[in-house]
Amino acid sequence: MMETKNFLLLGNGKSIPFASVPELPVAEFSKVCLTSITAEKCRIAAFFAVPEDDRFILTAILGDPAAAGFRVLKTVVKERYPSLTAHYPGFNRFEREIHELYGIVPEGHPALKPLRFVNTQVGDMEFYRMQGKAIHEVAVGPVHAGVIEPGHFRFECMGETVYSLEISLGYQHRGVEKLLQGGPDRRTGFLIETAAGDSSIAASINYCRIMESLCGIGLSDPAVKIRQIALELERCANHIGDLGALAGDVAFLPTASFCGRIRGEYLNMSADLCGNRFGRNFIIPGGCRYPVDQEKAKKITRKLQTVSRELWNALDLMFNSPTVLDRLENTGSVSLEDARSLGLVGVAARACGLDADARRDFPVAGEKTTGSLPVDNYNGDVISRAKVRYEELKKSHDFLFAALAEIPENGAVISQELTPAPDMLAVSVTEAWRGELCHAAVTGSDGKFRVLKIVDPSFHNWEGLAMALRNEEIAHFPICNKSFNLSYCGHDL
Amino acid sequence: MWNSLKARLFQGYRTGKFPYTAPVLPDHFSGRPEIAVDKCSQCGKCAEVCPTAAAIVNGKPVVIDTGKCLFCGKCAEVCPENAVTISKEYRLAAMTRENLLVTGSSYLPERPTDREFLRFCGKSLKIRQVSAGGCAACELDFNVLNTLAWDMGRFGIQVVASPRHADCILVTGPVSENMLLALKKSYDAAPRPVWVIACGTCAISGGIYAGSEVCHDGVEKILKPDLYVPGCPPHPATLLEGILRLMDKKF
Known part of the structure; x- marks a missing residue:
């Protein structure tokens, strides 16, 4: 591994002693973080504080695609440090989070507002406001009109045009990370899976990689394959749901209703693997809870063959319909520069032409993934985000058919008693259906979690939705929102 | 328009037969737990592994509170006497909190009284x-x-x-x-x-x-x-x- 004295390189799903992470003076730490991102094509995987006595260890985990791993570095702060957001907006939510949890002030942060209202009255903050006779303000939420999670949106409009959208979340805050402290225990896996309940598989894969690395457990080849199959089924179900919902939001009912049903078929395939439509309680440290044999793999393959034909039929209908394209094209555009400076990830980033894909950038030894897709043809609008999903669905299906055909007889599955190594830092990133999902664990001297940090892709991407609405008609908000489909609870934790 | 109609014909009528027939449930579906009261030795192993304290052993044979249960099936996995089993009974809804407690193996979903x-x-x-x-x-x-x-x-x-x-x-x-x-x-x-x-x-x-x-x-x-x-x-x-x-x- 290439290393410098400023940071250490850590592979995906690997761990190192926390003490061995280079500790830099604050100024040096900021400089290395910012240069890595702005000049050396790194991106933030996680940025968090670990409390220690009367001080805090700020830890940065920066994804470095060129090195296929993560740059890790830390610094010690007490009450304040110079804000990084002032130089790179991608740090915005991370610094607000640290400030809210521990009161550490990032000096010079341009908008140090509450993030989840952990200690204060929810929604009570200074919103960005425009002044003038012709300006009007639209406030939406926390309770929305559909069956969806809560969050608050504040639009500043002149006529039909939105000049600014501010998104204020925190309504879903359940204290996940606090409950995870002191683990692992019998609750940990369930908390991880429900942090964002539509990405349970991706989250449990991350958690298990961390545990396997900390406990020194190997993983059988079938278990790796089964996990990847489950992950792709999760990706398919959600992408299909999103495309159907987009069709619904532009009142193209055929695809909306077909996809609503077809999505359920993919959830049922996940349930065929483990009994639960969301893959709950399936992936456990050391393996998977249920074996998948050839017979089951064949059954799922047959189902996939039938359903996928219906899926392409439903989607091609939508993508060939001029009335749909007219609404989706050039709507809710986010520029490549904005995507880069906000640090967008996943589907939303690739739709802007930002080639960020954890499957290619941070590979895990022994794991085969769907691979990444070219991003040159996208220009950041709603149709781009829809098309990225469509292309990913194609890739996922190719992967699923191949992986299901390769399932060895009696996919073995074992779980063991687990004691994580003490004083370690472990990091795992998975390209979940929304984008890269990062889990980082720091264990104490007793092997218990001091911190188990979850960074949901939505945490990076909410700011992207706000940008998509700039100079956009307010009536386009629903399709812009659907095209991102971000997680409220994954953000609020 | 023509394409939509063609697609509609291809997709067919897909509304499921439930509730007129029983639902199609997956192999590993976790439904209502069943307790063989006479087999339970009150060893408390189920309560130890339960992530939400839904399995209650309190000097009596185990009671499972489905209002707390995540249906992970760990209680059945660890039970040395096979006193707890997970059935495929999907009719779990109850109209009173007390009726969510599973104390045995017989079950009849309650009827509405409101x-x-x-x-x-x-x-x-x-x-x-x-x-x-x-x-x-x-x-x-x-x-x-x-x-x-x-x-x-x-x-x-x-x-x-x-x-x-x-x-x-x-x-x-x-x-x-x-x-x-x-x-x-x-x-x-x-x-x-x-x-x-x-x-x-x-x-x-x-x-x-x-x-x-x-x-x-x-x-x-x-x-x-x-x-x-x-x-x-x-x-x-x-x-x-x-x-x-x-x-x-x-x-």
Whole structure:
């Protein structure tokens, strides 16, 4: 591994002693973080504080695609440090989070507002406001009109045009990370899976990689394959749901209703693997809870063959319909520069032409993934985000058919008693259906979690939705929102 | 237009046969636990592994509280006497909190007794869903009932956008502190009489979030539910069956 004295390189799903992470003076730490991102094509995987006595260890985990791993570095702060957001907006939510949890002030942060209202009255903050006779303000939420999670949106409009959208979340805050402290225990896996309940598989894969690395457990080849199959089924179900919902939001009912049903078929395939439509309680440290044999793999393959034909039929209908394209094209555009400076990830980033894909950038030894897709043809609008999903669905299906055909007889599955190594830092990133999902664990001297940090892709991407609405008609908000489909609870934790 | 019609023909009629026939459940489906009282040695192993303290051994044979249960099946896995087994019984919904306790192996889903509800909502039920810390799984699987696969509209059940139009508030999630006010306001905005459905284990008892400093252990202490639907998340068949039973729909 290439290393410098400023940071250490850590592979995906690997761990190192926390003490061995280079500790830099604050100024040096900021400089290395910012240069890595702005000049050396790194991106933030996680940025968090670990409390220690009367001080805090700020830890940065920066994804470095060129090195296929993560740059890790830390610094010690007490009450304040110079804000990084002032130089790179991608740090915005991370610094607000640290400030809210521990009161550490990032000096010079341009908008140090509450993030989840952990200690204060929810929604009570200074919103960005425009002044003038012709300006009007639209406030939406926390309770929305559909069956969806809560969050608050504040639009500043002149006529039909939105000049600014501010998104204020925190309504879903359940204290996940606090409950995870002191683990692992019998609750940990369930908390991880429900942090964002539509990405349970991706989250449990991350958690298990961390545990396997900390406990020194190997993983059988079938278990790796089964996990990847489950992950792709999760990706398919959600992408299909999103495309159907987009069709619904532009009142193209055929695809909306077909996809609503077809999505359920993919959830049922996940349930065929483990009994639960969301893959709950399936992936456990050391393996998977249920074996998948050839017979089951064949059954799922047959189902996939039938359903996928219906899926392409439903989607091609939508993508060939001029009335749909007219609404989706050039709507809710986010520029490549904005995507880069906000640090967008996943589907939303690739739709802007930002080639960020954890499957290619941070590979895990022994794991085969769907691979990444070219991003040159996208220009950041709603149709781009829809098309990225469509292309990913194609890739996922190719992967699923191949992986299901390769399932060895009696996919073995074992779980063991687990004691994580003490004083370690472990990091795992998975390209979940929304984008890269990062889990980082720091264990104490007793092997218990001091911190188990979850960074949901939505945490990076909410700011992207706000940008998509700039100079956009307010009536386009629903399709812009659907095209991102971000997680409220994954953000609020 | 022509393409849409062609696609419609290709896709076919896809509404499931449930509730007229039993639902198709996956091989590993975890339904209602069953307890063989005479086999239970009260060793307490199930209570040790249960993530949500749903298995209660208190000097008596084990009792499983499905209002806390995540249906992970760990109790059955560790039971040395095979006293706890997980059945495929998907009819989990109950109308009182006590009826969520599993004490044996015989089970008959309870019938509705709320005459007022039947008079107002027996034929048509308008639901306003409020997510109060729900992880999206309960929300998504409730949404599924609206798709053509389950088509709950045929039983007069409809999701409404405003609580002003609602007969019933369906709550998901452990009720986060930050959603408490919005939940109360949504409930208060609904015209009286109004009923409450607690959908999912989180909404019933807090589930895995029970005891969190920033949650309220479910909706029980805030609004008394008229229907409890356990599950993490409840299978769509479980939820639909529960609502239909509450409405006393006959098949």
